[in-house]
Amino acid sequence: MSESEFLESYDPSDYERPSVTVDLVLLTVVEGQLAVLLQQRREHPFKDCWALPGGFVGIDEDLDEAASRVRSAKAHLDMGYLEQLYTFGSLNRDPRTRVISVAYISLMPMLYFSPALKHADGLVLAELNVPWEGETGGPVMACSEDGTELPLAFDHAEILGQAVKRLRGKLDYTPIGFALLDELFTLRELQGVHEAVLGTRFHKPAFRRRILDKGWIEGTGERETGASFRPAELYKLKN
C-alpha cells in the first residue's frame, strides 16, 4: 500500500489527534511603552503564572474566526487588527496533553482596552520589556505596573518574543503601526508608537519626512486640543 493510498483510506477517527488552540498576543502602546494583555492562571499547570488569552478551535469555525471569538470571549475586545503569527507545536509545550497552538497578533489603540480591563477577571495589561539587540530582540520580560516581572506560563514568552519580532519587522514597510493609534493622530503620537515598538529614539524632522514620503497618511486640517503649547495637526490614514 503506497503512502498516497494510505492517505486516502485514512480514517481520522482511528488515530489520536492533537488538540488545536489559538493564543492571542494583544498588544497596545501605553505611555510610550509596548504592553500586552495577560491573564493570571487559577489552576495547575503554571498556577498563578500569567498566560496569553487562548482557547480551543471549534470543528466548525476557521482559524481566524476562532481567534476573533476568543478575543471577544476572553478579553472582551471586538475591534482591532488581527493577524496570524506562527504555529507552535512542540511536544511538551502543554504538560497535560499534546496541544498545537496557532498564535495570533492583535493590535489596537489603548482606548479600546477600557472595557476589557473593567471586566478584569484576572486580566492585566503588562508592560513589555524587549531589549533591542538588532531588531530580533532578546528575551522578553513582562512587568506589572510596579515593575515586578510577571512569570509567563507555557511557551508564552517565546510566542511574545516572536510577536514583537514580527511587529518590528513589519513596522516600517507596512501600515501595521496605525492599528495601534486612534483614527486621528498627531505625528508625535505616531513617532511615539514607532519608538515604543522598536525601543529606539528618532530624530523628529527625519521621522516626520520619512513617514510623509511613504504617502500613507494625510493631514485633516484639524488640530489637537488641550495642549498648553502649539497644538499639532491631526493626521489620518488615507483611503
Place this chain on the structure above:
Amino acid sequence: MSESEFLESYDPSDYERPSVTVDLVLLTVVEGQLAVLLQQRREHPFKDCWALPGGFVGIDEDLDEAASRVRSAKAHLDMGYLEQLYTFGSLNRDPRTRVISVAYISLMPMLYFSPALKHADGLVLAELNVPWEGETGGPVMACSEDGTELPLAFDHAEILGQAVKRLRGKLDYTPIGFALLDELFTLRELQGVHEAVLGTRFHKPAFRRRILDKGWIEGTGERETGASFRPAELYKLKN
C-alpha cells in the same frame, strides 16, 4: 463556570477535533526559473490534480519533525532548508473532513532533487509562473515541461502564492537564497537565483557589489571549470 475553569476541566477526547497535517512547498531553481515539487493525485477529491506533498502530524512528533519526516517519506529528500510558512485552516479546504494544515517551505539546490525524481511515483518538478505585481505576486501558475498548466488541488495555489511571497520578502535581507545554491557558487549563479525568485533582471555590477557589501559571502580563490570563456571565481557562504 468561568471560561478558565472550563479550559481546565476540558477533556479533549470529549470534543471533535480537527485533523492536523503538514504540507510542503519544495522549491528549487532550474534553468533560471523557480520550480516546485508536485505530486499527482490518484484518488478523489481532486483526482488527477497536482498537490503539494503532505501528511498527518503524529501525536508524538512536533511540527518540524513531521515536516521533515514527510519530506523524506513523500519526496525522498533528506537535506535542505526548512521553515514554517503559515497555517491554513479554512473550513472547507478539504471536502472530506476538517483539516488544518501547517505549510512549510523547503529550499534546496537542483542537485538534491535527482533521487526524488528517480523514484518518481507521480512526482514532477513543475515550473512556477508568478507575475511580479509588486513583490506580493499575482496568482501562481504551475507548468509542466511542455508549458501546459497543471491544475492544483485543494487550496494549494494559495499556499504556493504565500510561499513565493515569503521567499521574495526575505530574499535580500536574509541569507535564505543560498539554500537554493550548492555550497560553492559563482556570483552569476547567485544573481540567477535572485532573478528567478523575484522575476526581475539585475544590473550585474550593481548586484555584485550589493551582495558583497552585505558581507555574507567570501571568495574561495577557486574557479569554475568547463566554461568556454573566462571562468568565474567560486564563492561560499561565510561561517
Place this chain on the structure above:
DNA sequence: CCAAAAGTGTTTTAGTTACACCCATGG
C-alpha cells in the same frame, strides 16, 4: 585575434540623517 562573460572604477542619483532655525500657542 575574436567572442563571451568576468570583474573594476567613476559618476549620478536618491534617500536618509543631522543641524539650524522659525512658528504658534498658553500662561
Place this chain on the structure above:
DNA sequence: CCATGGGTGTAACTAAAACACTTTTGG
C-alpha cells in the same frame, strides 16, 4: 514675552544604480 513643542529649509552623508571600461579565458 517666554517656555514649549510643532513644523520647515538646507546641507552632509551614505547606499544604490547606471555607465564605461579593462581582464581573462577557449577556440
